[in-house]
Amino acid sequence: MKVLFTGIQPTGLLHIGNYFGAVRNWVSLQHQYRTYISVVDLHAITIQYEPREMPGAVQEMVLQLAACGIDPEKTLLFVQSEVPGHADLTWTFNTITPLGELERMTQFKDKSAQHRKNVNVGLLDYPVLQAADILIYKGEVVPVGEDQVQHVEFTREVARRFNARYGDTFPECEALLTASPRIMGLDGQAKMSKSKDNTIGLLETREEVWAKLSVAPTDPARVRRSDPGTPEKCNIYSYHKLVTPEPQLSQTVAQGCRTAGIGCIDCKKLFLDNLMKELDPIRERYGQLAARPEKVREALDANAATCRADAGRTILEVKEKMGLARTWKI
Ligand code: SF4
Structure with a gap:
């Protein structure tokens, strides 16, 4: 089975734009691929947030995904920060990524305009972390909307660059464009989004x-x-x-x-x-899942352990190729 990776930020309540634009598609794709779906909390902290609310937001997102039909016992649904390899591989990729490429990314330009008082390095580095998210599992397929195609192309470039410098390691993943068009908000003016207050909640x-x-x-x-x-x-x-x-x-x-x-x-x-x-x-x-969240939590713990093992193998391979493995002769 080919490997599919996708991520979603713990942004609170899902709306029908999220569901019809992405999640419904993932529900059917999970039967066709070895599927990793990450609640990407490390991405979420690149903008101002309330730390006390983060655990609840993550739990909320996991329960909603499970309610939509993402089966945590079949799909590797997990929380990004519970797998340290993502940040580890990001640092490695940082060292082969030209600064200018990151500065040119559309999302960085949009987000830095949106969050003028908090243009942090994480915001700039966001696509590198995304590349690491995908490549740490040797992801081959990434379901995205059109606005994310640039990031998949960036990930392919990271893989090519790493492979050229250190030897064949990563596949060049493909964007799987979702069949659903961009879902507009109730105002009909902009994409459905919580920040625009134009949503129908799931x-x-x-x-x-x-x-x-x-x-x-x-x-x-x-x-x-x-x-x-x-x-x-x-x-x-x-x-x-x-x-x-x-x-x-x-x-x-x-x-x-x-x-x-x-x-x-x-x-x-x-x-x-x-x-x-x-x-x-x-x-x-x-409602049923929220009444017994421990059942989903157990599946999440097992998934995090599997992901750590999968990610660990990639990190070891990367370290060996980069001359970072412990091979001292004593
Ligand atoms: S204009 Fe009115 S009748 Fe026509 S599709 Fe819209 S809601 Fe329906």
Whole structure:
């Protein structure tokens, strides 16, 4: 089986953008690859955060991933800081990475503009840690959105550079682009994101979702109920595509919108029904897991031990190739 690696920051509650844009895809991929999914707390500390809240945020993320269908007994779901090799390999990669390359990374430019008072070395070094995350398990496949393709390309470059300098060690991983498009926020203006306050939370109840959905903008051409609309111009239609099966999508939503056969409120209610069919079981599973978190914690401990062993083998190989292994003749 090929090796797949992906990571997610412990950012609190997941929203449907995270789920349909990434996590749902991981749930099916875990059956096709030897899968490592890391809650990347070492990445999360590159911006200001509250240390007291970090353990809870990590636990929350793990439970939500498990509730979504990531099976911690099948998939190597683990917490990044519990495997010291990630930081170890990062230092090694730092020594073969030109500074200019890191300064040119789009994410560094965006984040340093966003966090002007805290442009730390970790923020700059973020892609190197990401490369280490993947390569320490000799990852071959990395599921990403389009905004992360640059980082996968960077990882390939790190692998090529290391292999050229110290001998063939790392595979050149491939980006596996997710089928889901970028999921816009409820405002229809920007990508769904907690910081933009435009999300539908994965664990929200039907009533909570409806409170947000009912006031979300639609195609501005539909001023009156009798005005025909263009579904492609409506954010709600893009949401429908995630959960509404055919022929309901084409016949009821798209055609209904174009002919004013359906009103926006009814259209939103239809989306709500189909969305909750997907979210209700997740919320239910989350409740069960959160009532007994020790079960997931046990699986996480076992996974961390496996990851430490896997990472340890790579670190040993790297050290030997770099002349850092203990081989003194006494
Ligand atoms: S009918 Fe549906 S797809 Fe058309 S504008 Fe209204 S909410 Fe959007």
